[in-house]
Amino acid sequence: MxxxxxxxxxxxxxxxxxxxxxxxxxxxxxxxxxxxxxxxxxxxxxxxxxxxxxxxxxxxxxxxxxxxxxxxxxxxxxxxxxxxxxxxxxxxxxxxxxxxxxxxxxxxxxxxxxxxxxxxxxxxxxxxxxxxxxxxxxxxxxxxxxxxxxxxxxxxxxxYGREVRGKNFVARILDQIQKASHIHLRLPVDQYSxxxxxxxxxxxxxxxxxxxxxxxxxIAGTDFMNRVELALTVLRTLNYERYTLEALPTQALGQAAPRPLLGGLIAQAFKNLFPEFAFGTVRTFVEGWKKSE
Ligand SMILES: NC(=O)c1ccc[n+]([C@@H]2O[C@H](COP(=O)([O-])OP(=O)(O)OC[C@H]3O[C@@H](n4cnc5c(N)ncnc54)[C@H](OP(=O)(O)O)[C@@H]3O)[C@@H](O)[C@H]2O)c1
CATH class of the missing domain: 3.40.50.720 (NAD(P)-binding Rossmann-like Domain)
Known part of the structure; x- marks a missing residue:
């Protein structure tokens, strides 16, 4: 092919x-x-x-x-x-x-x-x-x-995942953890995905x-979480404590585009075809990343 x-x-x-x-x-x-x-x-x-x-x-x-x-x-x-x-x-x-x-x-x-x-x-x-x-x-x-x-x-x-530029949300947190002595996050608490x-x-x-x-x-993972929970999953999986986190409503962030707040997807048709396929979780991804560092 x-x-x-x-x-x-x-x-x-x-x-x-x-x-x-x-x-x-x-x-x-x-x-x-x-x-x-x-x-x-x-x-x-x-x-x-x-x-x-x-x-x-x-x-x-x-x-x-x-x-x-x-x-x-x-x-x-x-x-x-x-x-x-x-x-x-x-x-x-x-x-x-x-x-x-x-x-x-x-x-x-x-x-x-x-x-x-x-x-x-x-x-x-x-x-x-x-x-x-x-x-x-x-x-x-x-x-x-x-x-x-x-x-x-x-x-x-x-x-999320490994990419050359490391620009996805999870990769950026992992990058900050490696480079900064302290990280500060301002994240929406009401955007679920x-x-x-x-x-x-x-x-x-x-x-x-x-x-x-x-x-x-x-095509979707089985985690259903908001951005704050996603960031905390990364930080806690690494036992990383040198952070401060502001959990804000989307309105307070002044984002130009409206977000589908209760968003996210269920891979229903795909799982019907391939019930044996196990999607990874954010936690398992971060654990894998930690082992490879
Ligand atoms: N990442 C997500 O969370 C997410 C969520 C929902 C949907 N999607 C969709 O999934 C697809 C892939 O997303 P991604 O996260 O992989 O995006 P990405 O990392 O930003 O990659 C986008 C790619 O498109 C290329 N590109 C931009 N303009 C182009 C043009 N005019 N002609 C040809 N190539 C062009 C970019 O090339 P350069 O970088 O070399 O400029 C880059 O390789 C997109 O359709 C996106 O909307 C992504």
Missing amino acids: KVLVIGASGLVGGQCFRLFSAQPGFRVAGSYFSFPLAGLSCIDTLRAHALFRWADENFVPDLILQCGALTHVDYCESHPEESFQKTVVAHRHVLEFSRQCGAKVVLFSSDYVFDGRSGPYVETDPVNPLSVYGKHKRLTEEETLAHSSRHLVLRITNV TPVDAADVAAATLMLVRAGQAGLFH
């Missing part, structure tokens, strides 16, 4: 690139946009030609993992047109490219397509995005599912692809 991972310099794409590359019989290429990494090609999905030129110079993929996106939720809120271009229009180019290649697309979406009144959510729950980011993610979901009955849309949320390890996202993606699945799936 020939696979193109768009956004392989990012968290999810990086883990997918690593796992898919290790599969016998898979030929895998990955792309970056602004953060060059050895072995990856530069692709800007906003420029449709870039995709076709890449295929001319490399190979025609059978599978495209679309992990490339503008992921800064508050930036999207204050730059809606740019968000539309970089999320919706750029993804249309990927869909058009996939049509010409005959490739299956896996799109990563988010629990921000829900309003956060009653999470965690299963796949059949009605969507109602609150933010620009959430609305644009929903549009890409709809267009992907309408484009081909072979494509997959995988909703994920609050992803279901954190998931990027390595589990990659593993679940591979299983769905291998099984020839299509349609909409939630």
